[in-house]
Amino acid sequence: MPAPHDPMAEIKASFFHECEELLDVLQDGLMAMQNGEEDSETINVIFRAVHSIKGGAGAFGLDGLVRFSHRFETVLDALRAGTLAPSADVLRTLLSATDHLADIVELSRDDAPLPETDTLAICDAIDQLIGDPAPKTTHQSDIDFEPEKITLNLDPSDPPKDQAHVPDTTSKIRHFRITFQPFAELFETGNEPAVLLRHLHALGHASTSCDLSDLPPFEKLVPDIPHLRWDITLETQADLAEVQSVFEFVEGLCHLNIELESVSSADPTPAHQSEPPQYRNDTAAPSRPTTGRQVKPGRPTPPVQKPVVRVELDRVERLVNLVGELVINQAMLSQSLDQSGLSPHSDAMHGVEEFQRLTRDIQDSVMMIRAQPVKALFQRMSRIVREASGALGKDVRLRMLGECCEVDKTVIERLADPLTHLIRNAIDHGLEDPATRCAAGKPAQGTITLSAAHRSGRVHIEVGDDGAGIDRPRVRQRAIEKQVIAADAVLSDSDIDALLFLPGFSTAPAVSDLSGRGVGMDVVRTEIQALGGRVSIQSAPGRGTTFSISLPLTLAVLDGMVISVADETLVLPISLVIETLTLTAPDVSLLRPGCHVVRARDGFFPLIDLGHHLGYRPLIETFEGGIVLLVALADGTSAALLIDDIVDQRQVVIKGLDDRFFRAPGIAAATILGDGHIALILDPSDFVSGAFDTPRVPHTAPAPQGEPA
Amino acid sequence: MTLEILAVDDSPTMRDVIRLALLPEGFDVHTAEDGVHGIEVLEGLQPDAIITDINMPRLDGFGFIDAVRGTDQHRTTPILVLTTEAAPQLKERARMAGATGWIVKPFDPAKLVKALHMVAG
Numbered sequence: 001m002p003a004p005h006d007p008m009a010e011i012k013a014s015f016f017h018e019c020e021e022l023l024d025v026l027q028d029g030l031m032a033m034q035n036g037e038e039d040s041e042t043i044n045v046i047f048r049a050v051h052s053i054k055g056g057a058g059a060f061g062l063d064g065l066v067r068f069s070h071r072f073e074t075v076l077d078a079l080r081a082g083t084l085a086p087s088a089d090v091l092r093t094l095l096s097a098t099d100h101l102a103d104i105v106e107l108s109r110d111d112a113p114l115p116e117t118d119t120l121a122i123c124d125a126i127d128q129l130i131g132d133p134a135p136k137t138t139h140q141s142d143i144d145f146e147p148e149k150i151t152l153n154l155d156p157s158d159p160p161k162d163q164a165h166v167p168d169t170t171s172k173i174r175h176f177r178i179t180f181q182p183f184a185e186l187f188e189t190g191n192e193p194a195v196l197l198r199h200l201h202a203l204g205h206a207s208t209s210c211d212l213s214d215l216p217p218f219e220k221l222v223p224d225i226p227h228l229r230w231d232i233t234l235e236t237q238a239d240l241a242e243v244q245s246v247f248e249f250v251e252g253l254c255h256l257n258i259e260l261e262s263v264s265s266a267d268p269t270p271a272h273q274s275e276p277p278q279y280r281n282d283t284a285a286p287s288r289p290t291t292g293r294q295v296k297p298g299r300p301t302p303p304v305q306k307p308v309v310r311v312e313l314d315r316v317e318r319l320v321n322l323v324g325e326l327v328i329n330q331a332m333l334s335q336s337l338d339q340s341g342l343s344p345h346s347d348a349m350h351g352v353e354e355f356q357r358l359t360r361d362i363q364d365s366v367m368m369i370r371a372q373p374v375k376a377l378f379q380r381m382s383r384i385v386r387e388a389s390g391a392l393g394k395d396v397r398l399r400m401l402g403e404c405c406e407v408d409k410t411v412i413e414r415l416a417d418p419l420t421h422l423i424r425n426a427i428d429h430g431l432e433d434p435a436t437r438c439a440a441g442k443p444a445q446g447t448i449t450l451s452a453a454h455r456s457g458r459v460h461i462e463v464g465d466d467g468a469g470i471d472r473p474r475v476r477q478r479a480i481e482k483q484v485i486a487a488d489a490v491l492s493d494s495d496i497d498a499l500l501f502l503p504g505f506s507t508a509p510a511v512s513d514l515s516g517r518g519v520g521m522d523v524v525r526t527e528i529q530a531l532g533g534r535v536s537i538q539s540a541p542g543r544g545t546t547f548s549i550s551l552p553l554t555l556a557v558l559d560g561m562v563i564s565v566a567d568e569t570l571v572l573p574i575s576l577v578i579e580t581l582t583l584t585a586p587d588v589s590l591l592r593p594g595c596h597v598v599r600a601r602d603g604f605f606p607l608i609d610l611g612h613h614l615g616y617r618p619l620i621e622t623f624e625g626g627i628v629l630l631v632a633l634a635d636g637t638s639a640a641l642l643i644d645d646i647v648d649q650r651q652v653v654i655k656g657l658d659d660r661f662f663r664a665p666g667i668a669a670a671t672i673l674g675d676g677h678i679a680l681i682l683d684p685s686d687f688v689s690g691a692f693d694t695p696r697v698p699h700t701a702p703a704p705q706g707e708p709a
Numbered sequence: 710m711t712l713e714i715l716a717v718d719d720s721p722t723m724r725d726v727i728r729l730a731l732l733p734e735g736f737d738v739h740t741a742e743d744g745v746h747g748i749e750v751l752e753g754l755q756p757d758a759i760i761t762d763i764n765m766p767r768l769d770g771f772g773f774i775d776a777v778r779g780t781d782q783h784r785t786t787p788i789l790v791l792t793t794e795a796a797p798q799l800k801e802r803a804r805m806a807g808a809t810g811w812i813v814k815p816f817d818p819a820k821l822v823k824a825l826h827m828v829a830g
């Protein structure tokens with residue numbers, strides 16, 4: 001087979017991609033069944049998924065994958081046939097088999113050795129479901145994808161189906177006498193005697209005669225009833241098996257008799273392609289008695305394919321970066337045009353406006369390329385739930401909401417670790433053991449809720465449990481023991497919850513296998529922050545705990561408010577700003593020295609002098625006439641930021657500050673403005689809820705005083 | 710003579726593999742994603758042979774063969790069934806539905822080509 005740049009490898013790659021999709025389908029289906037939404041189509045769908053994995057795996061000689069998917073398929077077949085009821089136990093086994101199948105797929109892709117012992121254990125579990133401990137070995141050993149040469153076999157006693165022929169070295173000529181009389185069914189199944197005879201002729205030297213004796217007079221002829229019989233004598237090097245294989249598809253659809261008459265050895269002339277069949281009677285060409293094949297229409301229409309392109313992420317990445325540069329460039333151009341004194345109605349200005357609109361459209365479209373539903377991520381989490389609940393002996397149900405919510409691929413990839421940790425944590429520490437749950441009047445089965453939603457330009461992901469909630473006195477006790485807080489510190493509930501994010505803080509009485517392995521919630525928070533996101537906790541005693549993660553939709557651009565503070569230009573994410581106002585004297589009240597609050601929106605907002613807070617200037621004395629931005633954060637806290645001026649409102653390209661820079665609290669990243677200047681992008685969560693960053697000062701941090709209306 | 714083939718399989722991998730096996734042998738390969746799609750494609754096509762999978766969404770292989778055999782146009786078009794099961798009852802069922810022959814997956818290209826020539830000349 002001619003191979004331009006190994007197309008097989010490409011197909012193999014796309015097969016593994018397909019496997020991922022099929023595994024998703026499989027898991028979806030099983031979970032739907034777990035939720036009691038089973039119907040015959042669901043079972044068919046999951047059966048097909050496993051079946052397709054098996055089929056593809058066979059094509060690539062992935063033996064282990066074929067074997068396991070075959071066993072899996074056998075159970076699903078029982079389920080499909082109704083001989084196995086989809087009980088909770090059965091589904092649990094099937095889900096763990098799914099996990100194992102995913103493992104094998106992954107290992108097969110990496111050409112890694114397969115976990116045979118695990119496979120055996122799962123196979124045993126599967127076999128027990130169908131009460132069939134004897135593994136079926138129906139899978140073919142012949143799974144090589146190498147083209148097989150059709151060669152001759154000397155030994156006529158070889159089983160006819162065996163395809164592995166030994167090359168013939170001492171050519172023998174066999175003489176066969178064959179009679180062949182097709183039934184109507186042969187034609188009904190689309191077989192064609194002429195083709196079969198042609199194949200016989202291709203095997204060697206054949207002479208064919210057609211027996212017309214049964215043919216009725218033309219006026220009595222019924223075209224659907226065959227009346228012809230052929231007698232063939234064949235001289236060939238092929239053995240009986242090969243001659244029989246010509247008739248493989250018509251076995252039982254015709255009278256067939258093949259006799260080996262004699263074998264003459266060592267014929268010096270090699271078998272030759274015989275001339276086309278010669279029929280003794282010209283009128284009896286072996287055409288089918290039906291109307292025969294119709295004339296082909298001139299132009300076939302190509303099948304409709306869904307237009308999908310697979311592109312390497314690198315290329316998209318490059319495009320995203322280029323578009324980022326374009327946005328900056330466009331901003332610089334409009335700024336210099338603004339300053340050139342052109343009339344706003346000039347063609348140049350109109351052109352720039354159009355340019356701006358186009359740039360934005362391009363940017364949105366490019367971001368759409370990378371957006372992916374969080375579904376795949378959530379499904380990985382369902383596996384974590386199964387494994388963790390199994391290991392801890394807790395019965396846990398995972399509820400997933402908003403799986404179709406789309407998030408930038410790069411964000412999704414980096415979310416897997418923090419989410420895994422949060423979920424393990426929720427199952428290990430959040431959910432009580434079944435006995436405690438029953439005693440508390442809750443169902444023994446715990447529920448973990450994983451949800452995603454788009455809200456105000458960000459994506460919110462929540463991991464919630466219906467467990468006992470955070471044991472706040474315990475957390476507080478622990479913090480005092482660790483000298484994280486003073487023994488007499490006055491802490492609000494949310495302050496106590498936030499202590500969980502401190503490095504090395506664990507309340508777990510027993511260090512379990514799963515969580516409590518030294519990777520704490522602080523790592524989760526660091527990872528989320530690295531994504532430009534924030535984590536917050538809501539917990540109610542006896543009702544459970546929810547960790548909320550708020551993330552930007554993409555890591556590349558931000559709708560920002562450009563502000564100036566003490567002659568510095570800064571950018572604040574506009575999604576955080578709920579209101580801007582100019583202060584009047586009665587708006588500000590002194591809480592205690594150095595701590596003011598702003599009265600607005602029927603509440604009080606702690607006043608933060610940004611210039612002072614960032615170390616640009618000393619605290620200013622009078623606030624009257626000052627401009628403040630009211631910001632509300634995802635964790636429900638809010639503040640009023642005192643600034644000098646609002647400069648602009650525009651989209652900025654986020655340029656990350658790499659590790660060489662000190663990670664200053666309150667600074668998330670930087671950007672390049674239209675005039676070429678660098679501006680820092682603020683993350684107010686650090687100084688609004690700044691208490692949680694520096695362990696020893698929670699009691700001095702401005703506590704949130706009011707909720708925005 | 711170039712043989713025109715329609716391959717119906719819901720797995721893109723299998724469609725690729727079939728295409729890869731047949732294109733170098735000079736076949737003209739058309740594909741469809743399931744039985745329903747296959748019937749749609751057949752409206753504008755008179756292939757020399759059809760290859761079909763059994764387990765497919767919307768319309769499975771048996772239903773597809775049934776529908777194909779029900780048309781005057783494709784009543785005698787050779788149909789090969791691709792199946793991972795080597796079970797005799799499956800072959801029997803395929804034949805009852807009107808299939809011409811069968812290929813057990815995983816197939817090697819030479820076998821597929823040979824089988825196609827066996828039914829389509």
